[in-house]
Amino acid sequence: MKAKVYVTLKKGVLDPQGKAIHHSAELIGYSQIADIRQGKYFEISFNNGIGEAEAREAAERIGGDVLANPVIEDFRVEVEG
């Protein structure tokens, strides 16, 4: 069982790194991009015998307590067998 956790900046939180990346994308010729936001991606692999519900619960807790800072970030979890 594997959980994927996506951490993204909340709307309205400035993302200077995203801006710099946006600028680089423009430099290689893409002038039609409205915005680029940087986030983080985590893969959590569980031991055999862990069910989907248990994996989701663990990933949600790890996402909220460790991976994301709730002041500035949101996260979402996807679980796959």
Next chain:
Amino acid sequence: MKFGVIVFPGSNCDHDAYHVVSKNVGQPVDFIWHKETDLSSYDAVIVPGGFSYGDYLRAGALARFSPVMRSLKDFAADGKFVMGICNGFQILCEAGLLPGALRRNAGLHFICKHVNLRVETSNSPFTREIEAGRVLSLPIAHAEGNFTCDDETYSSLEENGQIIFRYSDEYGNVVESANANGSRGNIAGITNLDRNVLGMMPHPERACDDLLGSSDGCDIFRSLTRSIEACAV
């Protein structure tokens, strides 16, 4: 009176803080390894600057799970003094001991220079010896010092006088051009609601000797020492 300086893997301003407390302030001080949990012998604990856990995940994010941090929360809840400097400020925000968060600097650069700070209030254990409005010259050295918080938090920080230092020009004008890292409201340092926990991005421990270009930082440590003495009476 006794100070403690917490040492995480990756702390690198721990010796500076220790030196200032023992030599410039002249008080007893211990290093506290992050796996220790007994803080009962201390009156004030400094969470020093550096790169705890290599800044992995987010600056300060992993340090908050060190064993000492649970004790530090109890220590703060007892009204004892906690001072987080630079990475220490980031750790205290991540741990929920202070509101808000510290993001990448607006200009993305690591900034290492002396800046001017206006002291917003003398009504804190860390600034009681400093006149409100005075401008201090202290060094900053960080890449993630861009203080951010939601509107509600910002209003409550202002209303409760929890904003202790703001980046300003040399005359004490809080202007955008003096805002080194893009912080909301030029915030350089705040306390919690009970005012016994301070977090600040500038380094007072690097400015306690005229040889280093400024001794303004000493007044912050002197204020804290006075506050501890006042508690003991």
